[in-house]
Amino acid sequence: DAGVIQSPRHEVTEMGQEVTLRCKPISGHDYLFWYRQTMMRGLELLIYFNNNVPIDDSGMPEDRFSAKMPNASFSTLKIQPSEPRDSAVYFCASRGTGGSTGELFFGEGSRLTVL
């Protein structure tokens, strides 16, 4: 399997612009997570899905952030409008349930810089 695939790997944008981050989970995994990592706050859970349905979005910072999972193989995290404080590495991760150890499989991350 190719693992969790994220795009873009790097994004530089200007304040106020819309940013869309994409994720393809491992086939067969029914949970998908979006995390944000910064030096100050560490790895923060933003939202997670089970079978394409959002289960907990309490970590989403504010209404500027939204996430969707239209099908089992694709999810997006959108920031509109973006602000400099959104600069971070955004990780997508997936996991299975049946027989799973609970391990999260991470993508390589999307490094976002908002100028």
Place this chain on the structure above:
Amino acid sequence: QKEVEQNSGPLSVPEGAIASLNCTYSDRGSQSFFWYRQYSGKSPELIMFIYSNGDKEDGRFTAQLNKASQYVSLLIRDSQPSDSATYLCAADTGGFKTIFGAGTRLFVKA
């Protein structure tokens, strides 16, 4: 209060020594606990998981869990320079929701 707490370090140990990393969690309902290693510029990768009180050993790594004290630790024996990384403690807080600590940076000096 953050749900999973770790000392951010850095923790510096000489090569061959034992590195001890600690973590506490606040949700008593948490059942599963994990240690991930993250090299600079890379994504986290799982190195240990533990569900039951006591010790669990895998090679040079030993995870310890004490649910009464809400405490998880990771021991790395015979530390190598290649072990230098950030170690993230994580807990499943229910409903498969996985929360991470801020991580402890470990430096192993050759």
